[in-house]
Amino acid sequence: MLRVPAGGRTLADARAHGADVRVVYGPADALAIARSEPDRFVVFLGVGFETTAPALALALREVEASRVDNFFVFSLQKTVPEALGALFAGGALGLDGLILPGHVATIIGRVAFDFLARSPGIPAVITGFEPLDLLHGLDTLVGEIEGARTRVVNAYPRAVRERGNATARSLVAEYFHATDARWRGLGAVPESGLSLRAEYRHRDAEPLISADGPWPEDPPGCDCAAVLTGRILPTECTLFGDFCTPEDPVGPCMVSSEGACAAHYLYRRGGRAHE
Amino acid sequence: MLHITFIAGEVGHMNDERVVELVHGDGGGATGALIEEVFLPRIGNDSLDAGEDAAAIAGGEDLRFTTDSFVVSPLEFPGGNIGDLAIHGTVNDLAVTGARPKWLSAGFILEEGLPFSVLERVLDTMGRAARRAGIRVVAADTKVVGRGAADGMFINTAGVGTVLPGVRMGFDRIAPGDVIVVTGSVGAHGIAVLSHRAGFSFETPVESDSAPLWPLVGRLLEGVGSGLRFMRDPTRGGLATVLSEMARASGVDIVLEEEALPIDDAIDGATRMLGLDPLYLACEGQAVMVVDASRAPRVLDIIRSTEGPWDPAIIGRASAGEGRAFMSTAMGGTRVIERRRGDPLPRIC
Numbered sequence: 001m002l003r004v005p006a007g008g009r010t011l012a013d014a015r016a017h018g019a020d021v022r023v024v025y026g027p028a029d030a031l032a033i034a035r036s037e038p039d040r041f042v043v044f045l046g047v048g049f050e051t052t053a054p055a056l057a058l059a060l061r062e063v064e065a066s067r068v069d070n071f072f073v074f075s076l077q078k079t080v081p082e083a084l085g086a087l088f089a090g091g092a093l094g095l096d097g098l099i100l101p102g103h104v105a106t107i108i109g110r111v112a113f114d115f116l117a118r119s120p121g122i123p124a125v126i127t128g129f130e131p132l133d134l135l136h137g138l139d140t141l142v143g144e145i146e147g148a149r150t151r152v153v154n155a156y157p158r159a160v161r162e163r164g165n166a167t168a169r170s171l172v173a174e175y176f177h178a179t180d181a182r183w184r185g186l187g188a189v190p191e192s193g194l195s196l197r198a199e200y201r202h203r204d205a206e207p208l209i210s211a212d213g214p215w216p217e218d219p220p221g222c223d224c225a226a227v228l229t230g231r232i233l234p235t236e237c238t239l240f241g242d243f244c245t246p247e248d249p250v251g252p253c254m255v256s257s258e259g260a261c262a263a264h265y266l267y268r269r270g271g272r273a274h275e
Numbered sequence: 276m277l278h279i280t281f282i283a284g285e286v287g288h289m290n291d292e293r294v295v296e297l298v299h300g301d302g303g304g305a306t307g308a309l310i311e312e313v314f315l316p317r318i319g320n321d322s323l324d325a326g327e328d329a330a331a332i333a334g335g336e337d338l339r340f341t342t343d344s345f346v347v348s349p350l351e352f353p354g355g356n357i358g359d360l361a362i363h364g365t366v367n368d369l370a371v372t373g374a375r376p377k378w379l380s381a382g383f384i385l386e387e388g389l390p391f392s393v394l395e396r397v398l399d400t401m402g403r404a405a406r407r408a409g410i411r412v413v414a415a416d417t418k419v420v421g422r423g424a425a426d427g428m429f430i431n432t433a434g435v436g437t438v439l440p441g442v443r444m445g446f447d448r449i450a451p452g453d454v455i456v457v458t459g460s461v462g463a464h465g466i467a468v469l470s471h472r473a474g475f476s477f478e479t480p481v482e483s484d485s486a487p488l489w490p491l492v493g494r495l496l497e498g499v500g501s502g503l504r505f506m507r508d509p510t511r512g513g514l515a516t517v518l519s520e521m522a523r524a525s526g527v528d529i530v531l532e533e534e535a536l537p538i539d540d541a542i543d544g545a546t547r548m549l550g551l552d553p554l555y556l557a558c559e560g561q562a563v564m565v566v567d568a569s570r571a572p573r574v575l576d577i578i579r580s581t582e583g584p585w586d587p588a589i590i591g592r593a594s595a596g597e598g599r600a601f602m603s604t605a606m607g608g609t610r611v612i613e614r615r616r617g618d619p620l621p622r623i624c
Contacts, residue, residue, distance in 0.1 A: 016294045266613065
């Protein structure tokens with residue numbers, strides 16, 4: 001997150017110019033900072049998906065109970081099924097099957113993905129993250145494709161239940177409600193974000209940090225949006241490798257080793273990666 | 276997953292002026308660029324440009340000279356403190372170039388308000404570490420700065436050592452067929468420091484591996500001589516950064532075997548919990564070396580019979596290629612190993 005550019009700047013830049021930006025492992029650590037520095041406003045940047053939202057909801061419950069009045073949340077949390085819906089609403093992508101995120105599914109359950117069987121109507125498999133889980137998921141998906149079955153299979157049953165984790169979901173629903181959210185590549189997607197409920201508005205950092213004005217546009221020439229929606233390969237972006245590298249990324253796909261562009265950069269053939 | 280917290284308050288107006296960022300201290304690519312683009316053009320010369328851990332300098336004997344600064348936070352951590360770290364860091368930079376550590380200078384920057392008890396503990400540890408490594412502290416300086424101008428204390432040490440006769444280690448001696456040996460489990464120092472840091476505190480039995488690589492390196496050089504091709508201590512940038520730089524500078528490929536890596540169970544547990552890669556965690560008492568394959572068994576024997584935090588293993592080999600580093604994973608895949616990029620964990624040493 002520190003190195004992700006937006007509007008030409010990063011949080012690391014802001015920190016070097018004097019902003020107090022700290023990396024923590026979770027909301028509980030941010031809450032500890034708020035408690036130990038009561039004279040300062042502490043804003044937790046809530047970036048994540050269904051997996052991280054319950055921990056933030058728990059921190060909010062604790063904050064409300066203990067009346068820590070200098071802890072705020074800037075919620076940019078997003079939900080996966082709505083984004084998948086928007087992705088396929090944009091037209092044919094030429095996909096044969098889908099690997100679905102196992103950890104998100106532990107919260108929302110297998111059934112939350114059932115809509116994929118109707119549209120786009122291609123095989124989908126919920127997969128874990130360890131190497132064997134991934135191989136098992138791929139093997140299952142190939143079987144589904146060969147059998148021309150269009151259903152959502154749970155290949156990660158040791159963690160994912162049919163209906164997910166009801167406790168976590170109700171905790172999230174207590175503090176957040178679905179709201180329109182912007183996604184890079186997809187634009188505004190209805191009901192795909194999580195905002196604080198009105199009764200917890202006093203914890204919302206947005207009014208404090210005056211995050212008004214237009215959202216930053218993608219840098220000129222940056223095709224992250226097309227990469228993220230599967231319309232082009234990273235190597236087809238005109239900035240790739242010459243103007244945009246992992247050492248000096250222009251768009252977010254080049255930042256972390258998990259980004260599509262960074263992975264293509266590192267593993268492309270021809271040896272240019274080390275120049 | 277790491278999360279971000281802002282502490283609202285006075286924020287300097289952002290302009291386009293280039294400023295030093297924490298990433299410039301990552302010990303990897305950003306540090307390399309800073310050195311090459313900003314430092315070397317202004318203060319560089321043959322010795323500095325060579326980029327060795329300790330420079331060769333003219334004198335009556337074959338001398339090596341190096342310096343290192345220590346800003347670790349917290350000052351005291353499981354398995355050590357900034358004092359023994361300041362000795363081991365410089366001793367090890369000399370040792371990996373084949374030099375017997377001889378003389379050391381120490382500069383102290385103390386912050387107003389530092390408890391004497393902490394200062395005394397640090398100096399006690401420092402004295403013990405120096406004696407153990409056989410290096411004499413022959414010059415020292417102390418400055419005190421106002422509260423807020425330093426975080427407790429910072430230490431700079433510089434060291435001079437004498438190279439054992441006939442030793443020649445360097446990137447140019449690495450050849451296809453050589454094997455890669457690491458002295459022990461990687462990542463202990465990084466995990467130990469992290470476990471006691473505000474915002475990260477967690478329970479772990481892991482202690483820092485802070486230890487001197489001398490006399491170990493002396494014994495290795497006596498035992499296998501020119502069978503040692505190259506050696507470095509994987510500090511800030513971790514094992515990955517050393518291997519990547521080794522491959523880049525020598526022009527041969529380095530191929531690591533994931534399953535051969537010695538990683539202590541407690542370190543393995545902590546890195547999995549925190550989502551950190553042990554290949555990028557700092558060590559302060561380990562060396563990674565390139566060894567003539569026929570001498571590797573002898574190297575392992577010598578390390579095992581020397582007292583220290585060691586559990587040596589052959590972790591890979593050098594092969595003809597284009598100067599890249601890879602890891603063969605336990606699942607049969609191949610991962611590219613890169614220099615460290617960015618640093619979520621600054622002030623580790």
